[in-house]
Amino acid sequence: MTPGVKLALGAGVVVGVTSYMAYVGASASWQYYLTADECVARAEQLADRRVRVSGGVAVGSLQVAADRSQASFALQGATARLRVVCSGPLPDNLAEKTEVVVEGRLEPSGVLRGDKLLTRCASKYEPRPPDARGGP
Amino acid sequence: MRTLGEACLLAAFVSSGFAAFACLAGAGLPDRRVRRAGTWAARISVLALTMVAAVLAWALAGRDFSFAYVAQYSSTLLPWHYALSALWVGQAGSLLLWAWFMGLLALLFHWQARPPRSPGSPRPDSSSPDLASPDLASPESASWPDAATCSVFGVLMAYVCFLTAVMVFAADPMAASLSAVREGSGLSPLLQHPAMLIHPPVVFLGYALWTVPFALALVALSSGRVDGDWIRQARPWALSAWTVLGVGILLGADWAYEELGWGGYWGWDPVENGSLLPWLTGTALIHGLLAWQHGQALKKTTLGLAIATFALCNFATFLTRSGVFSSLHAFSQSPIGWLFLALMIGLAVGGVVGVLRRRELLAPGRPLRSVLSREALVLVATLALLLLALTVLAGTVSTALSALISGRAVMVGPAFYNSVLVPVGLTLLWTTAMAPLLRWGRGPSREQKHWLVGSAGVGGAVAGGAAWLGVRQPVGLAVAGLAAFAVVAFAGAVLVDAARREPVWTARGLLAALRQGRRQYAGFVIHLGLMCLAVGVAGSSLGKREQGFRLTAGQTVSWEGRRIRLARVAQRELADRLVAEAVLEISRGGRLEATLVPAQHYHKRQQEWTTEVAIHATWSGDFYAILHSGTAEGELFLTLVDNPLMRWLWLGGAIMVLGTGLRLWPGARPAARWAGERQAEPGRRRARGGPVGKTKLERRTRHARLLNSASKPFSWRPRAAQVNHDTSITTAAGTRVDEALRFADDSPADRVGDRGRRDGGPAGR
Secondary structure, three states, X not given: OOHHXXXXXHHXXXXXXXXXXXXXXXXXXXXXXXXXXXXXXXXXXXXXXXXXXXXXXXXXXXXXXOOOOEEEXXXXXXXXXXXXXXXXXXXXXXXXXXXXXXXXXXOOOOOEEEEEEEEOOEOOOOOOOOEOOOOO | OHHHHHHHHHHHHHHHHHHHHHHHHHOOOOOHHHXXXXXXXHHHXXXXXXXXXXXXXXXXXXXXXXXXXXXXXXXXXXXXXXXXXXXXXXXXHHHHHHHHHHHHHHHHHHHHOXXXXXXXXXXXXXXXXXXXXXXXXXXXXXXXXXXXXXXXHHHHHHHHHHHHHHHHHOOOOOOEOOOOOOEOOOOOHHHOOHHHHHHHHHHHHHHHHHHHHHHHHHHHHHHOOOXXXXXXXXXXXXXXXXXXXXXXXXXXXXXXXXXXXXXXXXXXXXXHHHHHHHHHHHHHHHHHHHHHHHHOOOHHHHHXXXXXXXXXXXXXXXXXXXXXXXXXXXXXXXXXXXXXXXXXXXXXXXXXXXXXXXXXOOXXXXXXXXXXXXXXXHHHHHHHHHHHHHHHHHHHHHHHHHHHHHOOOEEOXXXXXXXXXXXXXXXXXXXXXXXXXXXXXXXXXXXXXXXXXXXXXXXXXXXXXXXXXXXXXXXXXXXXXXXXHHHHHHHHHXXXXXXXXOOOOOHHHHHHHHHHOHHHHHHHHHHHHHHHHHHHHHHHHHOOEEEEEEEOOOOEEEEOOXXXXXXXXXXXXXXXXXEEEEEEEEEEOOEEEEEEXXXXXXXXXXXEEXXXXXXXXXXOEEEEEEEEEEOOOXXXXXXXXXXXXXXXXXXXXXXXXXXXXXHHOOOOOOOOOOHHHHHOOHHHHHHHHOOOOOOHHHHHHXXXXXHHHHOOHHHOOOOHHHHHHHHHHHHXXXXXXXXXHOOOOOOHHHHHHHHHHHHOOOOOO
């Protein structure tokens, strides 16, 4: 067996194992990425599935536990609202009207039980408009 | 001031466009005036960009809110250093910084590619007929800048023109505020962190540096001159780019670790992935350049990687600026991201076509001789890096692609990346550990085999020791074993080399081995840094523990062998924020180990809370405290995190930077700084450099020959530069240039072997 063939076999093993691991990882972690409207519209199909949903935190809906270990709010879409209960580390800038992405499992009751909450936080490129009237 | 800035921006756009055109079109013309006009236009362009950056910095420092950019990213309450950092925080400002870096690097490339100026060289005759020939080029010569340098410079200036055009037409940093603004928006509190002061410019500098190897590869492909010349020029730029981008990524990780308040430093976020992709392909590129230089292998892959790495830098910009990808980081919907995507697609298509067009010139030089050779290892490592890059790319674009193809957006989570990282990462660590004890072109020597076995034994023993200490994860044991393997293999390589120099191991032989093989050992130091980083990643990923607590002042809890006492709670008010902090006393075995002060800051202007974590870092791990909130009754909610071996991660990064510094530190003058010098006739150097036999090179060579003829004639190891000089000077009669270059960075052992073969002597031991 020439060195080239030996190397090709070794490379084949690396590619094979990596492909298998990629398949295993993708199977375990894939999820639908939806807007709040899409999630509400397809709630029955998505029940008990892992989803990732984007939307805005509805005004007047945000409640954060005293130890900041849990938050509940309504995720506002263009036409529909999705109820969310989220556990785990909460971003500092979680606030009403903030655009967020919630990852978790959609319960049959239509509540999204989130375990990961992302906000568009370190807004480098789209800051809030400057104050034309004066200081804080 | 704003008008001055606008005028300078426009001037930069026009002059960079002219510079690119003049250099690219003039490269093929015999008349040097077009090229030189292009060079001057480039200087004007960079000067104009410097002026634009200065105007914006002045406006930020003076909080001149008549600039829309200043009003968006600064405020009167912002400390001056963060106000200045706003220069690269916004879209337009970061583009300006990138373009400015790009222009400066283009000039630096032009400067460093100049041929050496000899004191005795005559002024050229401008009427010389040999205007297009690079052979006799000098700074004063009629043919300088030569065609290849001019083309590369033209490509670099074309990219400056592209970036400037984006600013002029889509993201103007000099735009005026639409209304009178008394107070700006200020900088997001999360970005007010020391790492964020330098993270963006370092990443942009990394992207800019990757443009140089790309331009060299592009010119090599388009001209068909795919010999060793572009490799020699590309390597230091590629290594610098790799290190700078790596440092930028680590700074971003440090920011995430300290500022986001969750004890993690990497989340496989699209933006993080965007910067990781060019780093991965760039790593493969650096090794591909080595394989090409030493083994005449991986030629097509290496050229493709140079183009792909630059294309991925543009893809990273598309990720952050298109608004297509959801990320932890903020994006805006902006058309400029699509410009970068179009450029990336164009580069990818053009690169494939170019490589296919030159495929005959890029055939492998020689077959693989051993699977235990460095070429084989580089092939495996390149494959692993490309697999990881493809995985990261597939995961990153999975959402957009699935939505495009099936109409339903699907995305993969961190488990996808982590699953692939295990086999690929272990393969990379294995190749990294083995590398010092292998040779180019053939299998290991007897001594090297002994050290390989010994290194494997030590690695196994360390893995066993780790298991005995309680490490149960196979990946953790493998990383520990491979890290120990790498350290012993590195020591073995140095000692084998030293033993070849002196019959008995002596400090002199050891120092000689380290000094003369500095550049190669610097590469192995970088490998050790990677090992160190891997230990940190494995330790902190596999052994992380965290626990939430509710504490009142004076209360003590025990956790992970430590006693944690909440000594007091304090509140204070600063100009721009309110601060609530908890003072925690951490003790172990009855001895006070550290006092940590995690805090919550309320930023008045932004009306936002930020978590300021407190970290007690030791070599065994980070003790990380997060203050979440408190009640009016004085009860605090905290999370404590034990992150094992985190400091090794940062140390690994520092070692990699050190290794790069050692590698790039100027040593003996490279044999062939430019093509003309290599191809010049043997007598030319003497005519310009002084009397025959009195050059530094000739003195060193003669001295070495005298020394070795007295002791060990067969074991003379010339310095790399000497070999190059000898070879390059004597190869004017037709020896291939890349043959001469191949020895530039060979290990001393390889050089002995190759020299032995060339001389008909022993082919190394």
